[in-house]
Amino acid sequence: ETYHSNENVEYFLDETKALCLTANFEPVVSILYKLKNKDSTFFIGRGKIEEIKKIILENEIEAVVIDDEVDPHFFRFLSEFWNVELIDKSSLIISIFAKRASTKQGKLQVELARLNYLLSQTSGWGKILSRLGGGIGTRGPGETKKEIDKRTLSLKISRLKNEIKLIEKRNKIIKKKRNISNFPNISLVGYTNAGKSTLMNVLTNSTVLVRDQLFSTLDTKTAIIKFNDDTKVFLTDTVGFIRKLPHRLIEAFKATLSQISESNFLLHVVDASKPIEIIKQDIKSVNEVLKEINSNDIPSILVFNKIDKCTNLTNVHELAELYKPYCFISAITGYGIDKLLEKIKYFLYPNRIIIKIFLP
Ligand code: GDP
Structure with a gap:
């Protein structure tokens, strides 16, 4: 309700x-x-x-x-x-x-x-x-009296935070290695169910789980896009954002979201088949989270996905004009993918002439 x-x-x-x-x-x-x-x-x-x-x-x-x-x-x-x-x-x-x-x-x-x-x-x-532990409708591990004891909780929280910090450190080292190889990093961001995982699959031929469910992506996944001249970029799929994402959850997922703040470039994926008002709200929700994690200044392309399902193309076009640069694609039919790749490449390597781009 x-x-x-x-x-x-x-x-x-x-x-x-x-x-x-x-x-x-x-x-x-x-x-x-x-x-x-x-x-x-x-x-x-x-x-x-x-x-x-x-x-x-x-x-x-x-x-x-x-x-x-x-x-x-x-x-x-x-x-x-x-x-x-x-x-x-x-x-x-x-x-x-x-x-x-x-x-x-x-x-x-x-x-x-x-x-x-x-x-x-x-x-x-x-x-x-x-x-909460086991999900609704199933029995979770069960909360004991001890667990709701505030001190026990606080202790557990600080231990967990330390453990997460250690993992973050390790990830930073891995990232440093990546930076040495000098590949630019692109992150896919967007409202949940916008089609980020599907686009990731199309762009990289990887097998990120695609489901018509909310939040199919919790952890970030990284793959490589290869262009025909052997230039490469890292592409990372990130957690789906959601309207009114509770603030404490943003806090808890900062480590995952920090991946975004370290990107050179963002692909902000939007479900263009939704009503125009909802599209606007989705864009706003995502931008709010980006601001929270100090990533609102990273250059981005607004990718209007699901164009094959869009019944409102004129209005979506009008809206898109407010958010340049943008592009229209369908991750399912492949429409517009070449153009998107061209845009990515042009952004990352503006001095190179692109002759032909192929999907890996
Ligand atoms: P994510 O939560 O942003 O990662 O979204 P997913 O990639 O998991 O896609 C959510 C749903 O939208 C899935 O059922 C996809 O098959 C569907 N979908 C993704 N891209 C398109 C598209 O271009 N057209 C249509 N019609 N459906 C799409």
Whole structure:
């Protein structure tokens, strides 16, 4: 269940549903409530809370998802009053991240995010938190009384941070080696599900997991693009961004995101098949995260992907004009890929004449 003040509520509701499905949390019965006053302690009035309780009872609803951050006390009040498993945006995303993490660094970062979340919730109630480790709908490792003890948590957090720092150091050494080889670094950034992994596959013939699910990419993956004159660039696929990515999650994933800040160039991938207002919001969300990690000054191309599915080409063209440089592609059909490669190459090696580019 979600509530929003936004005009594109239906669309966002779909997105939240998609997040729930990604977290193996189904079936989703959706009930929509508009958020009246974001600053008030209670998002919704007493009447609405009681109305929802009735719906919960009538439909035997087991869990309620709130598509936002919730104050711990209000969180506790709601979950007690409704007598359901209550899931907020952070816990939903953490449980998805937990499922997706594949590298050691990714796993440690998820654990850090989870512990930070637990710590922030110690003033509230932690019933749902036990699920975070294993994802919603499955039994997680379980939160013990000991775990919610603040001191134990803080200790664990600082240990984890140290461990992550060590990995970062190691990664820096690896990167230094890369820099010695003098290949430029390009990062793919973009809203989740925009098609970054698909584009990565097309550009590099690698086998990055492509799924029509949110957050299929948690850890960064790097591959090489080779041009016909043997110039090479490193291309890195990064974690998908999402609307209102909770701040503490940005903190926890700084190590992953730092990869972006060290790039020479960004390919900002946009799903052009979405309604124009949503495209604008997606671009904005991504730019906000880029700013958070001091990467908003890195040169970038806005890559409008899924052109094959785009029903609104004139409007998208108009929008694109506001965001030069841009290019239109379809990672699925291959449309525009040559032009994109040309642009990348021109940006990185402006003095070289490009005769022909081939896909590796
Ligand atoms: P990511 O989260 O940004 O890495 O997105 P993915 O690469 O995993 O793609 C998300 C979904 O969009 C997948 O189902 C892809 O098959 C689909 N997709 C990606 N590019 C295109 C495209 O150019 N056209 C169409 N129609 N679908 C695409």
